[in-house]
Amino acid sequence: MTFNSLVFAAFLPIVFCLYWFVFGRNLKWQNAFVVAASYVFYGWWDWKFLILIAITSFCSWGSGLLIHKYRDERRKARWISAANIILNLGILGAFKYYDFFARSFADLFLGGNADGILLNLILPVGISFYTFQALSYSIDVYRGKIEPTRDIVQFFAYVSFFPQLVAGPIERATNLLPQFGRERTFDYGQAVDGLRQMLWGYFKKIVVADWCGVYVDKVFGDIPGHTGVQLAAAAMFFAFQIYGDFSGYSDIAIGTAKLFGIKLMRNFATPYFSRDIAEFWRRWHISLTTWFRDYVYIPMGGSRRSKGRVALNTMVIFLVSGFWHGANWTFLAWGAFHALLFLPLILTGNNRKYKEIVAGDRLLPNFKEFCQILLTFALVTAGWVIFRADDLPQVWTFLTTMLERNSLRDLSFLMDKAFVSRTFWICVMLLVEWIGRREEHGLCMKGVRSTVVRYAIYMAIILVTLLYYDDGSPKFIYFQF
Amino acid sequence: MRRFLIRCLVSGAVFFLAFAAIDFCCSMVAERSDRQPFNVWHDIMGGTVDADVVALGNSLVTLSFNTEYLDSTLGVKTYAMGFSGSQFDRQTYMYSLYRSRNRPPKVMVNFIDQRSMSLTKRVPDKEQFFPWFFDKDFRRVVFPVEHFSLSERFIPMWRWREFGLDLFISRLDSHITKGFKYVSYSLSPFPEASSKPMRFGSDIVALTPLWEEYLSRNASEGIRTVFVVPPMYKSYYYVPGSKELLDSTFLALARKYDAMFLDYSSLPIKEDSTFFRDPYHLNGKGSEVFCDTLARDLKRLGL
Known part of the structure; x- marks a missing residue:
C-alpha cells in the first residue's frame, strides 16, 4: 500500500478511528493494533514479506534481551550482538546484494555467464530501512544506551510502525521505542500540524516529483536524442524529483505519525539551501546520515584520528552509504563522488562551518550565500546524474552528450508549456520551503494568522495536487532501497 | 479529539462545496468551448449542428473531412462528427444524441476502417465527456x-485529475471548423509503419447488428448513407484479410440498405507522405485532395 493510493485514503481514517476510539483505552491493545495495521499495510505488497520483517523483529528483540542478560559477560554479549547483526545483514545481503556480487563475479571469472548462480529474489520493499532500525536497537542495548524491552508487541510496533516502515525516517530506539511504552494522548495541535505536513508531502510528491519524473524518464530513456541543454534540464529536474519524492514521503510519514500521537525524527531540512556539501549532508536524509555517523563512522574513529585515517573513514562512510541505496556500481560511484567533495572540507576543518539555516532572520540570502547555494546545488545535481543512471556507461554517455551537443540553438523546449509548468511548481515549492525554512516543514503556516487565507492556501494545494494526481502514479523512488 | 473531528468534517464540507463550485465552473467553461476535445459535443449538445451532409467516424473524420473545402465545393452545409478513438458502437450514441437535439441531415457519410471496427474497452480523451456529466440525456x-x-x-474535481491544467493550458486547439481540424504538418521523422497492430475480425460481427439498426433508421427517415474508405499511407498496417472483410461486409450492407460505397484506399496520394500527418491520418493538404475527389463523387451521385 502506498501513501498516494486510494486504498491508503480509506485505510488511514479507519485505522485512525479504531486506534483512538476502540483501542485507545489500553496501551497493550493499542500497540497490538498498530502492529496489525502495519502488517496489513506492509502485507498489501506481498504477504510473504511479513515473514522477513517478523524474523528481523523477533531476532532483534530476543538479542536485546540476551545482551542485557549477559551484560556483565561482555564477550558473550558481543557474540550475541554480532550474531544478530550478521543475521540481519545476511538477510539484507541475500535479498539485496547477492545477485549483484554473483553477477560481478561472473563478469570477472565466468565470462559474464551468471546462469545458475543467481538467486533472482524479489527485493522486499523497505528492507534496508527496517533492518537498520532493528539493528540500531540491539546495538544501543549492547552499548548500554537503552534498556531492552520485554514487551514483544511494543518492539514489533517500533519496527513495523506503518508510516515510516518502507522509506523511513529510520528511527532510533531511543526516540521511538519509549513512545510505544507510554500512553498516548491525542494532541489537537499536533494532529492539525500532521495534516498540514501530509498535505505538503503530497504536493511535493505528486505535483513536483511525479511531474518532473515524466520528463526525466523520457530524457534518460533516450540520451543521444537530446541536446546538452535538455540533458542539463533533466538533471536539474531529477534533483527536484528525488527531493520531492523522498522528502514528500518523509513529510507524509511524519504527518501521519503525528495523527497517532507519535513524533518521528526530521528527515529533511531544506537541503537545497545548503552552502556547502557538509551542510547538505546534515540536511539530506538526516536519519540515515546520523545512523551511519553513530554506528559506523564514530566506531571507526570518526574525525579524531590522523588525517589519513579521517580521509579513509570518510571515504568508507560515503561508499557504504552509496551502497546502502542499491546494488549497483552507480551508487558506489555516487558515494565516492560525494566523498571527494566532502574530503577537502573535513580535512581543512571546514565541515561544520554552516550549522544554522542560511540567511537567518533575513528575507533573502546575500550574494555570497546565493552563489554558495547555487554551487552546492550544481555539485549535488552532478551527483544525481550518477545516481539516476542505469549504469556507469550511461553516466559517461550523459556527460559526453551534454558537453558535445551543447548548442544553444534549440532552446524552444524551454517555452514548452509542460516545461514551464514544471519549473513553476518547483519555484512554488522552493518559495514555500524558503519561507518555512526555520520550521519543521514547509507548510507550518506560523506567520499566517487569517483563517480565510490559510484555508485558501490549503484549497489551492489540494486542488493542484488533485489535478496532477495520476492513478498510475509511480511509486516512491526510495521504496526500492 | 472531538474538536479535531468536527474541524475535519467542517473543513471537508467546505472543501467539498468549494470544489463542487470549481467543478461546475470548469464544466461550464469546457461546455462552452468550441475547441478540441469539446467542440463536437458542444455543437451536438447545444443543438447547433446545422448541416445537410454529416460525416460520422473517429479521428479520421476530424482530420480528413474538410468541411470548409466541401462547403465551398458542394455548395451545401457539411459537418465533421469525429469522435476520437471511437468505435462504431460509441459513434452510435454520439449519433443518437446528435439526432435528438439537431435537425436531421440529408446525407450521412460513414468513415470505414479497421480501427473503428475493433472494439476497445476505453476511449482515449475521456475528458471530452466531462462538461456534460450533469446532463440527463447525456448520462x-x-x-x-x-x-x-x-x-x-460524485467527488468534485476528481474526474479532472490528470487532465485539469494540461487540458485548459496545453491541449486546446483553436483550428477547428465545424468539426474539422486542419493539420499543416507531417510528422518528422515520418513513421514508416503503424507500431500497433490492432485486433480485428470477430468484432465486426458483433457490430453488424448496430450497423443494421443504424442503416434501417436512416432509410426509414429518408437519410442517404454513404460508406467511405479513406486513403491511408502505403506503409499503414492492415491486419491480414481485414480490408477484404470490410469491403465484403459493407458492400453487402450498402446493397441491402441502398447505401453507397466509395473506396479511396488506392488514391495516388497514398504513395506520398507529405499528404499525411502519420500513416493513418491525412494532414490538411491531403484532406483537400481527398475531399476534392469525394466532392466530385458525391456530385456525380446526385448529392
Missing part, C-alpha cells in the same frame, strides 16, 4: 457504455 446514453467510477461521478 442516460453515455454512462452505460463508458463506465465512469463512482468517485469520478
Whole structure:
C-alpha cells in the first residue's frame, strides 16, 4: 500500500478511528493494533514479506534481551550482538546484494555467464530501512544506551510502525521505542500540524516529483536524442524529483505519525539551501546520515584520528552509504563522488562551518550565500546524474552528450508549456520551503494568522495536487532501497 | 479529539462545496468551448449542428473531412462528427444524441476502417465527456457504455485529475471548423509503419447488428448513407484479410440498405507522405485532395 493510493485514503481514517476510539483505552491493545495495521499495510505488497520483517523483529528483540542478560559477560554479549547483526545483514545481503556480487563475479571469472548462480529474489520493499532500525536497537542495548524491552508487541510496533516502515525516517530506539511504552494522548495541535505536513508531502510528491519524473524518464530513456541543454534540464529536474519524492514521503510519514500521537525524527531540512556539501549532508536524509555517523563512522574513529585515517573513514562512510541505496556500481560511484567533495572540507576543518539555516532572520540570502547555494546545488545535481543512471556507461554517455551537443540553438523546449509548468511548481515549492525554512516543514503556516487565507492556501494545494494526481502514479523512488 | 473531528468534517464540507463550485465552473467553461476535445459535443449538445451532409467516424473524420473545402465545393452545409478513438458502437450514441437535439441531415457519410471496427474497452480523451456529466440525456446514453467510477461521478474535481491544467493550458486547439481540424504538418521523422497492430475480425460481427439498426433508421427517415474508405499511407498496417472483410461486409450492407460505397484506399496520394500527418491520418493538404475527389463523387451521385 502506498501513501498516494486510494486504498491508503480509506485505510488511514479507519485505522485512525479504531486506534483512538476502540483501542485507545489500553496501551497493550493499542500497540497490538498498530502492529496489525502495519502488517496489513506492509502485507498489501506481498504477504510473504511479513515473514522477513517478523524474523528481523523477533531476532532483534530476543538479542536485546540476551545482551542485557549477559551484560556483565561482555564477550558473550558481543557474540550475541554480532550474531544478530550478521543475521540481519545476511538477510539484507541475500535479498539485496547477492545477485549483484554473483553477477560481478561472473563478469570477472565466468565470462559474464551468471546462469545458475543467481538467486533472482524479489527485493522486499523497505528492507534496508527496517533492518537498520532493528539493528540500531540491539546495538544501543549492547552499548548500554537503552534498556531492552520485554514487551514483544511494543518492539514489533517500533519496527513495523506503518508510516515510516518502507522509506523511513529510520528511527532510533531511543526516540521511538519509549513512545510505544507510554500512553498516548491525542494532541489537537499536533494532529492539525500532521495534516498540514501530509498535505505538503503530497504536493511535493505528486505535483513536483511525479511531474518532473515524466520528463526525466523520457530524457534518460533516450540520451543521444537530446541536446546538452535538455540533458542539463533533466538533471536539474531529477534533483527536484528525488527531493520531492523522498522528502514528500518523509513529510507524509511524519504527518501521519503525528495523527497517532507519535513524533518521528526530521528527515529533511531544506537541503537545497545548503552552502556547502557538509551542510547538505546534515540536511539530506538526516536519519540515515546520523545512523551511519553513530554506528559506523564514530566506531571507526570518526574525525579524531590522523588525517589519513579521517580521509579513509570518510571515504568508507560515503561508499557504504552509496551502497546502502542499491546494488549497483552507480551508487558506489555516487558515494565516492560525494566523498571527494566532502574530503577537502573535513580535512581543512571546514565541515561544520554552516550549522544554522542560511540567511537567518533575513528575507533573502546575500550574494555570497546565493552563489554558495547555487554551487552546492550544481555539485549535488552532478551527483544525481550518477545516481539516476542505469549504469556507469550511461553516466559517461550523459556527460559526453551534454558537453558535445551543447548548442544553444534549440532552446524552444524551454517555452514548452509542460516545461514551464514544471519549473513553476518547483519555484512554488522552493518559495514555500524558503519561507518555512526555520520550521519543521514547509507548510507550518506560523506567520499566517487569517483563517480565510490559510484555508485558501490549503484549497489551492489540494486542488493542484488533485489535478496532477495520476492513478498510475509511480511509486516512491526510495521504496526500492 | 472531538474538536479535531468536527474541524475535519467542517473543513471537508467546505472543501467539498468549494470544489463542487470549481467543478461546475470548469464544466461550464469546457461546455462552452468550441475547441478540441469539446467542440463536437458542444455543437451536438447545444443543438447547433446545422448541416445537410454529416460525416460520422473517429479521428479520421476530424482530420480528413474538410468541411470548409466541401462547403465551398458542394455548395451545401457539411459537418465533421469525429469522435476520437471511437468505435462504431460509441459513434452510435454520439449519433443518437446528435439526432435528438439537431435537425436531421440529408446525407450521412460513414468513415470505414479497421480501427473503428475493433472494439476497445476505453476511449482515449475521456475528458471530452466531462462538461456534460450533469446532463440527463447525456448520462442516460453515455454512462452505460463508458463506465465512469463512482468517485469520478460524485467527488468534485476528481474526474479532472490528470487532465485539469494540461487540458485548459496545453491541449486546446483553436483550428477547428465545424468539426474539422486542419493539420499543416507531417510528422518528422515520418513513421514508416503503424507500431500497433490492432485486433480485428470477430468484432465486426458483433457490430453488424448496430450497423443494421443504424442503416434501417436512416432509410426509414429518408437519410442517404454513404460508406467511405479513406486513403491511408502505403506503409499503414492492415491486419491480414481485414480490408477484404470490410469491403465484403459493407458492400453487402450498402446493397441491402441502398447505401453507397466509395473506396479511396488506392488514391495516388497514398504513395506520398507529405499528404499525411502519420500513416493513418491525412494532414490538411491531403484532406483537400481527398475531399476534392469525394466532392466530385458525391456530385456525380446526385448529392
